[in-house]
């Protein structure tokens with residue numbers, strides 16, 4: 607969502623006039639979504655997960671109400687082939703169950719309480735309404751917000767979730783989320799993104815990267831899945847290899863308190879047609895610093911803090 611002062615928007619003719627109408631009519635929703643990626647995007651990480659249990663309807667309701675650009679979510683597949691919105695490979699951190707998420711049917715997962723843990727961990731934000739929150743399916747999220755939201759969907763742990771990409775693309779097509787410019791698919795696994803692309807090459811893809819110090823030589827940063835070299839070694843060709851299939855890159859910016867990318871990394875990515883989204887940024891000071899670098903969006907558990915800076 608591009609935010610312009612009202613006077614500027616009016617002077618640019620965005621609210622009235624044949625020229626503006628004509629331009630908008632010539633732009634498909636998917637093209638508009640890609641254009642919007644050039645502007646700053648507020649991405650609600652697992653919903654407004656600083657204020658409500660992550661990945662629950664309550665967290666997405668809040669973020670949607672605040673008018674974020676994207677609802678971020680991780681999808682995984684149940685033992686009976688249903689897509690659920692859930693981050694961890696195992697269920698104990700954010701539910702009253704235990705074990706691996708893929709070992710359970712949807713019915714079994716629906717019997718869990720995915721809200722009470724949040725109240726126990728966050729007494730200041732606790733709300734009795736969160737108690738007994740049920741795990742959310744992708745269908746439920748789409749049924750609730752439909753085309754009135756944009757979704758930034760991660761194919762989480764693709765090796766543990768066989769059939770995930772096929773089920774996801776089928777659901778995106780069923781809800782007409784792709785051509786209507788409603789969805790980005792993100793992954794740390796290049797193969798997963800390429801699989802999505804093979805299934806439907808209109809899906810806009812974001813390559814996630816995670817940089818950390820090499821175990822052999824901790825003065826050198828490496829990327830988790832080896833999809834790129836470390837940030838200091840990135841050449842235009844390395845960025846272009848990502849830009850061949852992805853419309854943007856999502857990266858960490860800090861590891862163990864140390865910054866691992868800088869403004870030059872952001873600039874070089876953008877010069878190679880890759881908008882940069884940074885995860886997961888919760889402190890206002892860090893948000894401001896990254897915005898000063900010109901990043902194209904931030905994933906945050908506190909979209910209210912970020913919206914205050916961009917509005």
Ligand code: G3P
Nearest residue numbers: 651680760792856885905
């Ligand atoms: O998807 C961006 C960011 O969410 C990646 O990290 O572990 O929170 O899924 P994670």
Ligand code: CA
Nearest residue numbers: 678679680760
């Ligand atoms: Ca994620």
